[in-house]
Amino acid sequence: MTESTSDQQLLYVNDQLSDEEIQREADLYGPLTDSVRGLIAATLQTEVGESDVRRARALIGEAASLLRAKAIPGPYGVRWGASGRKRGWGNAADGLRNAVAPPLNIRTDPDGRARTDFHLGPQYEGPAGLVHGGVSALILDQVLGDAAVAGGTPGMTGTLTLRYRRPTPLGDLYAEARVDRVEGVKTIVVGHISGSDGICVEAEGVFILPRWAREAIAEQNASTAG
Numbered sequence: 001m002t003e004s005t006s007d008q009q010l011l012y013v014n015d016q017l018s019d020e021e022i023q024r025e026a027d028l029y030g031p032l033t034d035s036v037r038g039l040i041a042a043t044l045q046t047e048v049g050e051s052d053v054r055r056a057r058a059l060i061g062e063a064a065s066l067l068r069a070k071a072i073p074g075p076y077g078v079r080w081g082a083s084g085r086k087r088g089w090g091n092a093a094d095g096l097r098n099a100v101a102p103p104l105n106i107r108t109d110p111d112g113r114a115r116t117d118f119h120l121g122p123q124y125e126g127p128a129g130l131v132h133g134g135v136s137a138l139i140l141d142q143v144l145g146d147a148a149v150a151g152g153t154p155g156m157t158g159t160l161t162l163r164y165r166r167p168t169p170l171g172d173l174y175a176e177a178r179v180d181r182v183e184g185v186k187t188i189v190v191g192h193i194s195g196s197d198g199i200c201v202e203a204e205g206v207f208i209l210p211r212w213a214r215e216a217i218a219e220q221n222a223s224t225a226g
């Protein structure tokens with residue numbers, strides 16, 4: 001195992017928070033994240049005068065100092081509470097505490113399906129009035145990955161193949177994914193994003209349970225059997 005792999009594994013933390021504590025945190029930080037999303041859109045769209053822009057900068061700086069007074073030093077990582085509920089709240093695609101993440105609320109089924117209705121505002125623009133192709137890839141990577149997790153065969157994205165069939169409009173959109181097949185440590189998932197005119201982007205992903213996770217599971221199984 002390389003040093004960076006073991007450093008990365010330190011970011012998987014079981015912090016034993018109760019479901020009530022997790023919910024309290026979600027109720028506190030979720031709205032903060034939404035406020036910052038609103039700020040990002042306002043920063044993009046504002047046409048106020050120079051003095052108001054300068055005043056807004058000072059207020060934002062004050063808010064950032066307030067929040068930084070007590071903060072974790074690096075990435076959020078992935079945390080589990082006492083009941084096993086997982087929080088990837090720093091995730092760039094759907095982290096509850098990450099204002100960069102599009103506002104996805106992905107629902108999953110244990111048969112290996114995931115879906116989400118979502119809205120992309122002006123901060124996700126690529127071509128004029130249209131969704132940036134990289135943003136579509138980000139969303140599909142997450143939705144397909146969540147389908148693999150829901151089906152019980154999680155993995156890191158090994159390969160993600162996209163076909164941009166028609167321009168994706170900003171606004172109300174839908175994405176879904178399903179596990180197509182499992183081949184050993186590889187889970188092949190297919191999905192798409194659609195808008196009001198139909199499917200805009202199709203995706204196929206190969207999600208692979210990494211070697212270190214396979215070794216950890218094998219060690220756990222050996223110690224249980226022994």
Ligand SMILES: CCCCCCCCCCCC(=O)SCCNC(=O)CCNC(=O)[C@H](O)C(C)(C)COP(=O)(O)OP(=O)(O)OC[C@H]1O[C@@H](n2cnc3c(N)ncnc32)[C@H](O)[C@@H]1OP(=O)(O)O
Nearest residue numbers: 141142145154155156157158159184206208209210211213
């Ligand atoms: C707990 C999990 C967290 C689960 C987390 C859930 C969140 C999901 C959503 C977030 C998704 C992300 O952003 S993930 C971040 C982006 N992805 C990454 O950074 C991955 C970087 N790459 C890697 O870490 C690695 O290369 C892996 C894990 C992909 C594969 O490494 P490995 O595990 O050592 O693989 P290895 O033993 O050589 O090969 C196993 C099998 O996979 C095939 N294979 C190997 N690489 C690839 C590949 N890129 N694309 C296709 N197939 C591949 C091999 O041919 C072999 O097939 P066969 O001989 O068995 O047929």
